[in-house]
Amino acid sequence: xxxxxLDIDADGIALITWDMEGRSMNVITMDVIAELSGLVxxxxxxxxxxxxxxxxxxxxxxxxxxxxxxxxxxxxxxDKVRQEGEEAAAKYVYxxxxxxxxxxxxxxxSGKPWVCxxxxxxMGGGFELALACHRRIASDNAKTRLGLPEIKVGLFPGAGGxxxxxxxxxxxxALQFLLKGDQLKVDRAKAMKLxxxxxxxxxxxxxxxxxxxxxxxxxxxxxxxxxxxxxGLVYSKAGMMxxxxxxxxxxxxxxxxxxxxxxxxxxxxxxLQVDIDTALRIESRHFAKIxxxxxxxxxxxxxxxxMQDLNKGARRPAGVPPTNIKKVGIIGAGFMGAGIAQVSAAxxxxxxxxxxDQETADKGKAGLHKSLSDRVAKGRMKSAERDxxxxxxxxxxxxxxxxxxxxxxxxxxxxxxxxxxVIKKVAAVIRDxxxxxxxxxxxxxxxxxxxxxxxxxxxxxxxxxxxxxxMLVEVIMGKETGDPALAAALDxxxxxxxxxIVVNDTRGFYANxxxxxxxxxxxLMLQEGIPAAMIENTARMAGMPVGPLSLNDETALDLGLxxxxxxxxxxxxxxxxxxxxxxxxxxVEKNQRFGRKNGKGFYDYTPGQPKKLWPGLAxxxxxxxxxxxxxxLDVNELKQRFLVVQAVEAARTFEExxxxxxxxxxxxxxxxxxxxxxxxxxxxxxDMMGTKKFVELCNRFVKKYGERFTPPKLLIEMAAKxxxxxxxxxxxxxxA
Ligand code: NAD
Numbered sequence: 264x265x266x267x268x269l270d271i272d273a274d275g276i277a278l279i280t281w282d283m284e285g286r287s288m289n290v291i292t293m294d295v296i297a298e299l300s301g302l303v304x305x306x307x308x309x310x311x312x313x314x315x316x317x318x319x320x321x322x323x324x325x326x327x328x329x330x331x332x333x334x335x336x337x338x339x340x341x342d343k344v345r346q347e348g349e350e351a352a353a354k355y356v357y358x359x360x361x362x363x364x365x366x367x368x369x370x371x372x373s374g375k376p377w378v379c380x381x382x383x384x385x386m387g388g389g390f391e392l393a394l395a396c397h398r399r400i401a402s403d404n405a406k407t408r409l410g411l412p413e414i415k416v417g418l419f420p421g422a423g424g425x426x427x428x429x430x431x432x433x434x435x436x437a438l439q440f441l442l443k444g445d446q447l448k449v450d451r452a453k454a455m456k457l458x459x460x461x462x463x464x465x466x467x468x469x470x471x472x473x474x475x476x477x478x479x480x481x482x483x484x485x486x487x488x489x490x491x492x493x494x495g496l497v498y499s500k501a502g503m504m505x506x507x508x509x510x511x512x513x514x515x516x517x518x519x520x521x522x523x524x525x526x527x528x529x530x531x532x533x534x535l536q537v538d539i540d541t542a543l544r545i546e547s548r549h550f551a552k553i554x555x556x557x558x559x560x561x562x563x564x565x566x567x568x569x570m571q572d573l574n575k576g577a578r579r580p581a582g583v584p585p586t587n588i589k590k591v592g593i594i595g596a597g598f599m600g601a602g603i604a605q606v607s608a609a610x611x612x613x614x615x616x617x618x619x620d621q622e623t624a625d626k627g628k629a630g631l632h633k634s635l636s637d638r639v640a641k642g643r644m645k646s647a648e649r650d651x652x653x654x655x656x657x658x659x660x661x662x663x664x665x666x667x668x669x670x671x672x673x674x675x676x677x678x679x680x681x682x683x684x685v686i687k688k689v690a691a692v693i694r695d696x697x698x699x700x701x702x703x704x705x706x707x708x709x710x711x712x713x714x715x716x717x718x719x720x721x722x723x724x725x726x727x728x729x730x731x732x733x734m735l736v737e738v739i740m741g742k743e744t745g746d747p748a749l750a751a752a753l754d755x756x757x758x759x760x761x762x763x764i765v766v767n768d769t770r771g772f773y774a775n776x777x778x779x780x781x782x783x784x785x786x787l788m789l790q791e792g793i794p795a796a797m798i799e800n801t802a803r804m805a806g807m808p809v810g811p812l813s814l815n816d817e818t819a820l821d822l823g824l825x826x827x828x829x830x831x832x833x834x835x836x837x838x839x840x841x842x843x844x845x846x847x848x849x850x851v852e853k854n855q856r857f858g859r860k861n862g863k864g865f866y867d868y869t870p871g872q873p874k875k876l877w878p879g880l881a882x883x884x885x886x887x888x889x890x891x892x893x894x895x896l897d898v899n900e901l902k903q904r905f906l907v908v909q910a911v912e913a914a915r916t917f918e919e920x921x922x923x924x925x926x927x928x929x930x931x932x933x934x935x936x937x938x939x940x941x942x943x944x945x946x947x948x949x950d951m952m953g954t955k956k957f958v959e960l961c962n963r964f965v966k967k968y969g970e971r972f973t974p975p976k977l978l979i980e981m982a983a984k985x986x987x988x989x990x991x992x993x994x995x996x997x998x999a
Pocket of ligand 1: 594595596597598599600617618619623627673674675676677678681684685702703704705725726727728
C-alpha cells in the first residue's frame with residue numbers, strides 16, 4: 264500500500280492511517296479506492312479485527328476527490344462515445360463513478376464498527392467517507408473545515424453524501440448545506456450533528472478506539488428497522504412545506520443554469536422516498552449524468568484545475584529565484600490603498616501606508632479600523648485579530664519609510680500628474696532590487712514606467728474593488744517590464760492569497776474591457792426602450808451576478824461618464840454611443856444621480872430597505888416599447904446578447920495578445936467580473952457553443968444590433984476549421 268498504513272492493536276482494533284506518498288494532501292484516486300477496498304475486505308473478513316479507526320497522517324484528513332481524475336474520465340467518455348456509442352460510454356461513466364459510493368456502502372455494511380478520527384480538514388469524498396463511518400470524532404483544531412463543496416465546481420456529492428446528510432438532519436437544512444457547499448468549522452458541524460464528538464488532538468485516537476471497545480455498533484441508524492427520516496416523509500405536510508419552496512429558491516438563485524444544483528434537489532427528493540440502497544443508486548445515476556455535463560467539465564477545468572495552476576505560479580517566469588516579500592509600501596491610503604494594506608497585513612506582511620500628509624494616511628487606517636470593527640461586532644473576526652492586523656500597518660507621509668520595502672504599490676488619484684510626482688519621489692528612495700507597481704485602471708503602464716528610473720522594474724498590479732473580497736488581480740506588463748518584476752508581483756499576489764492573471768498593456772486591460780461592454784449593452788437596451796427591470800432580470804437569468812444597471816451604480820455613474828468622455832477624446836466620437844453619453848449626462852449632471860455612493864443611481868437606495876429602480880428613469884429615455892412590443896421580445900436573445908458581447912471582446916483581447924493564456928481569460932472573467940460561472944468563463948462559453956455557431960450568432964447580432972458584435976479574424980478562422988480555444992491554445996503544463 265502507498266496510501267494507507269494499517270496497525271492492529273492488542274484489542275483487535277485496526278488503525279488505518281491515510282498518508283499518501285509524495286503528496287502534501289490526501290485525495291481520492293483510483294489507487295486509493297483500490298487500497299481502501301482491500302482494507303474494507305480485511306476488516307470485514309478478519310475475525311480477529313473488532314473494528315476500525317480511520318485517520319490521516321497529514322495535517323488535513325482529505326481534500327476530496329482528485330478532480331483531474333474526474334476530468335480525465337470526461338475525456339475517456341468522449342472517446343468512447345465516438346468508438347462505442349453513447350450508451351456504452353454512459354455505462355462506463357456510471358460504473359467508474361459509482362465505485363466510491365459502493366465502496367463506502369460496503370464499509371458501512373461491513374458489520375464491524377468504523378470510526379472516522381478527523382484530525383483536520385475533510386472535503387468532498389473525504390468527508391463522505393466520514394459520513395459512511397458509524398461515528399465521527401474530530402479534534403478541536405481551529406483550522407479544520409468540513410464540507411461537501413462539490414457544487415462549486417458544477418458537481419454534487421456522489422459517494423453517498425446527499426443521502427446520508429438528508430438522513431441526519433431536516434431536509435431543508437440538508438439542502439442548504441449541499442446547495443451552498445458550506446465549509447463548516449468543527450463546532451458548527453457538531454451543532455448540525457454531522458459529527459458526534461470533539462476532543463483534543465492528543466486524545467483523538469484513544470477516544471475513537473474507546474468507542475469501539477465500549478461496544479459501539481457497526482450499524483447506521485438508517486439500516487435499523489423502523490428508522491424514520493428526521494424530516495418525515497416527502498408526501499406529508501412537512502414535506503410539502505419543504506420541497507415546493509426549495510424548488511422556488513433554487514430557481515431564484517440559479518435560474519436553472521446549474522444542472523448539479525437541480526440534481527441535488529432531485530436526488531434528495533427521490534432518495535427520501537426509497538431505502539438507502541436504492542437511494543444510493545439514484546444518486547449514482549444522477550452523478551454520472553452530471554459528470555458528463557458540459558457545465559461540470561467547464562467548471563472543473565476553470566475553477567479547479569486552471570485556477571490552481573494560476574495560483575501555483577503557472578505564469579511565473581522560470582529561473583527567477585523566489586522573492587522573499589516581507590514588507591510592502593503602499594502610497595495612497597484611499598479606498599483601494601487601504602484595501603491593499605488590509606489584505607497585505609492579513610497575510611502577515613509589514614505595511615508602510617503613505618498619503619499626502621500624516622492626517623490623511625491616518626484617516627485611511629482609521630477607516631480600516633472601523634470596517635474591521637464592524638466585522639468584530641458581527642462575530643466574524645476576533646478583536647485580537649483586528650488589532651494584530653492593524654499593528655502591522657504603519658502610517659506616515661515620509662517616503663524614507665519605503666527604503667526597506669520589497670515591493671511598493673501606488674494607489675493615488677487616477678491623475679497622470681499626481682502619479683508622475685509620486686513615481687519621482689519613490690525613485691529617490693526605493694531599494695535597488697525592489698519592484699514598483701501601479702494600481703492604475705486606465706493609464707498605460709508603459710507610459711508610467713517611462714517616468715521611473717528603471718522601467719524594467721515597473722509593473723501594473725490592478726486590484727478589483729472591494730479588495731478584500733475580490734479574488735482576482737490583473738498583472739500588467741509594460742513594454743519594458745522585466746521577468747524579476749513579474750516574478751516579484753506574482754510572489755506578492757501569492758502571499759496575499761489572490762489569483763493572478765498576467766496581461767499586456769492596453770486600454771482597459773482585460774477585465775474592464777469585457778465588463779464595460781456588459782454595462783454598455785444594458786445602456787443600449789435602455790435606448791431601445793426595453794424596461795430597466797427586464798434588462799436587469801434577463802442579465803441575471805443569463806448567469807451574471809448583478810444586472811448591468813446595478814453594476815453601473817456600484818462602479819459610479821460619474822466615473823462611467825468620465826470614461827465615456829475620455830474614450831471620446833482619445834478615440835473620436837464614433838467610439839461612444841451618443842444615447843449612452845446623453846443618459847449619463849442627464850443622470851449625473853442634471854439629476855445628481857451618481858450611483859450607490861450617493862444613494863441615487865438607476866436605483867434608489869434607502870438604508871434598511873431593498874433598492875428600487877428609480878421611477879424617473881423612463882422620462883430620460885428616448886423610447887418606450889409598448890406592451891405588445893415587450894411581449895414580443897425574445898428573452899433568450901437578450902440573455903445571449905449579454906454573454907456574447909463580453910465573450911467576443913474576450914476573443915479580441917486574445918487575438919490582440921492582451922491575454923495570452925486561455926486559462927487566464929476564463930478564470931479572470933469569473934473572478935474579476937462574475938461572468939456566468941456555469942459556462943467556465945468567456946472563452947469556455949465560446950467553446951461550449953462551438954466557434955462556428957458562435958460566429959454565426961455574432962454575425963446575426965451584427966446585422967440586428969450593430970458592429971460591436973463583429974467577430975475577430977482569429978475567431979472566424981477557428982470557426983472555419985472547427986477549432987476551439989482550449990484545444991488550439993491548450994497551455995503547456997509546467998511543474999509548479
Ligand atoms: P481614492 O480617491 O479613494 O484614494 C486615493 C488616495 O490617494 C487618497 O487617499 C489621496 O489622499 C491619495 N493621494 C492623492 N495624491 C497623493 C500624493 N501625491 N501622495 C500620496 N497620496 C496621494 O481613490 P481609489 O479609488 O483608491 O483609487 C486609487 C487608484 O486605484 C487609482 O489609480 C484608481 O484608478 C485605481 N483603481 C480604483 C478602483 C476602484 O474601484 N476604485 C479599482 C481598481 C483600480
